[in-house]
Amino acid sequence: MQKKVLDKGYVKLLKADKEEDILKVASICYGKKLVDLEKKKEFLIKKLMFEHAGNPTSSFEFVNFLFEVKCPIFVARQWMRHRIGSFQEISRRYVSDNLEFFVPEDLDEEEKTKYLEHIRLVENYYYNLINKGIRKEIARSILPLSLYTTFYWQVNLRSLINFLKVRLDKHAQREIREYAKAIYKLIKPYAPTVCKFLKEAIKE
Numbered sequence: 234m235q236k237k238v239l240d241k242g243y244v245k246l247l248k249a250d251k252e253e254d255i256l257k258v259a260s261i262c263y264g265k266k267l268v269d270l271e272k273k274k275e276f277l278i279k280k281l282m283f284e285h286a287g288n289p290t291s292s293f294e295f296v297n298f299l300f301e302v303k304c305p306i307f308v309a310r311q312w313m314r315h316r317i318g319s320f321q322e323i324s325r326r327y328v329s330d331n332l333e334f335f336v337p338e339d340l341d342e343e344e345k346t347k348y349l350e351h352i353r354l355v356e357n358y359y360y361n362l363i364n365k366g367i368r369k370e371i372a373r374s375i376l377p378l379s380l381y382t383t384f385y386w387q388v389n390l391r392s393l394i395n396f397l398k399v400r401l402d403k404h405a406q407r408e409i410r411e412y413a414k415a416i417y418k419l420i421k422p423y424a425p426t427v428c429k430f431l432k433e434a435i436k437e
């Protein structure tokens with residue numbers, strides 16, 4: 234499953250556990266069989282999601298998601314501040330082709346022309362350096378934050394809830410919010426109850 238984000242980006246959901254695993258893990262706490270807990274799924278997920286001063290319990294750490302993300306570097310920088318999770322990113326130390334740049338919608342025609350001109354200059358200069366034999370890891374230092382990057386992100390549901398809470402919030406930058414919205418939509422079929430309570434929590 235994939236959602237397009239911004240002008241050239243996307244989020245792909247590559248692997249997903251289901252929210253029922255929260256109950257599977259929690260059943261050990263209550264000394265009950267999973268089948269007994271499933272009858273109270275909504276009640277229990279809500280309780281476990283907000284039990285510790287509004288934070289999910291460790292049972293959410295057993296539900297994992299793997300995403301492939303293509304986003305501008307300035308979005309990736311904000312994303313990678315989320316330390317609880319694993320990242321693997323394309324390396325411009327090894328890869329010099331397929332440069333793509335984010336072009337904001339906000340620009341009027343005049344500014345857009347200048348913006349694209351600037352990107353073309355930078356791109357040409359970058360390939361001049363590469364063609365002269367300058368190391369890729371040095372040549373890349375001329376590239377701007379608008380350059381698209383691609384990474385895998387493996388994250389558990391506890392950390393993902395934290396990510397969604399802060400990155401869906403209106404204080405987060407619009408561009409990363411667009412990615413958070415895409416992620417919310419992608420995980421909803423696997424974690425419908427969690428998404429319902431998350432939406433309510435964000436509204437409050």
Ligand SMILES: Cc1cc2nc3c(=O)[nH]c(=O)nc-3n(C[C@H](O)[C@H](O)[C@H](O)COP(=O)(O)OP(=O)(O)OC[C@H]3O[C@@H](n4cnc5c(N)ncnc54)[C@H](O)[C@@H]3O)c2cc1C
Nearest residue numbers: 311314315316317318392395396399400402403404405406
């Ligand atoms: C609107 C907005 C504006 C921001 N502005 C800035 C800014 O101007 N400058 C800037 O540097 N950052 C900024 N940030 C980044 C922010 O401070 C966090 O680093 C980022 O949101 C990651 O959140 P986190 O630490 O909760 O996530 P994670 O790193 O995934 O951590 C998840 C949770 O684990 C716990 N945890 C993780 N590591 C530690 C630790 N070392 N010690 C104690 N507990 C830990 C915390 O409970 C944390 O909430 C901004 C974030 C947002 C959403």
